[in-house]
Amino acid sequence: MWMTPEKLNNIKYVLAVVDMSRSTYKELLPEAMELLSQIPKTEFHKADEAQEESMLDHIRAAKPGETICIAEYAFTLHVFSDALIEQKQAGVDVFVLVDLTWCRSHTEALEVIGDLQAAGIEVKHLASQCMHFKLIIIGHVYASGGSANLSFAAFHKNADYVVDVEGRSGGVASAKQP
Numbered sequence: 001m002w003m004t005p006e007k008l009n010n011i012k013y014v015l016a017v018v019d020m021s022r023s024t025y026k027e028l029l030p031e032a033m034e035l036l037s038q039i040p041k042t043e044f045h046k047a048d049e050a051q052e053e054s055m056l057d058h059i060r061a062a063k064p065g066e067t068i069c070i071a072e073y074a075f076t077l078h079v080f081s082d083a084l085i086e087q088k089q090a091g092v093d094v095f096v097l098v099d100l101t102w103c104r105s106h107t108e109a110l111e112v113i114g115d116l117q118a119a120g121i122e123v124k125h126l127a128s129q130c131m132h133f134k135l136i137i138i139g140h141v142y143a144s145g146g147s148a149n150l151s152f153a154a155f156h157k158n159a160d161y162v163v164d165v166e167g168r169s170g171g172v173a174s175a176k177q178p
Contacts, residue, residue: 040167047148047160052079055162058142059083064091071097071133074149076108078115085119099132100125141168 015025045051060083062068068087075081075098088094096116103109103125116123125131135145148160 038168040165043164043166045162045164047146047154047158047162049155051148051162052077052155054164055136055144056080056083058138058144059087059136062087062092062138065093066139067093067095067137068139069095069097069135069137070150071131071135072150073099073132073134074102074106074109074151074154075112076106076149076151077155078108078112080150081112081115084116084121088119088121094121096121096123097131097133098123098125099130100127101130142166 011025015022045054056079059068059080068084070084075096084094084096094116096113098109098113103113113123133145134147134149135143137143143165144162146160146162148154148158148162154160
């Protein structure tokens with residue numbers, strides 16, 4: 001049965017459609033609201049300065065003992081590597097995966113990788129395979145991906161997007177393999 005938004009907002013109509021009494025509705029409502037609150041929030045954003053700052057805020061909010069996993073094709077923004085280094089020094093586990101072929105041909109990427117490694121951050125690559133991910137996972141409550149690299153062009157020139165997923169989900173265990 002098709003339900004318009006107006007009909008969905010009419011409790012009496014919805015209860016009739018699902019054949020539920022008002023007392024049953026009132027009894028189940030707290031549990032239903034608790035279940036709904038556990039669904040992670042998903043938002044789509046244009047990759048711009050505000051989104052860049054939001055992603056940095058999430059990185060900076062990681063607590064000691066949490067893990068930050070980053071997989072980036074083009075990683076040239078020192079503001080991100082600086083934030084990761086600060087978090088590593090604060091006791092956050094940080095792991096980075098990059099595309100070796102692209103990074104070898106870009107001085108800024110090599111500088112970022114060198115800074116990360118000098119700070120004790122594990123930076124890996126997939127050898128001869130192209131790695132084209134753009135993914136950030138922080139702890140068990142935040143993930144960000146899309147078409148935006150961690151580069152100036154992504155946040156200031158290109159028409160890139162970012163998808164943020166935020167909120168704890170029982171189905172999310174870890175981004176890092178045991």
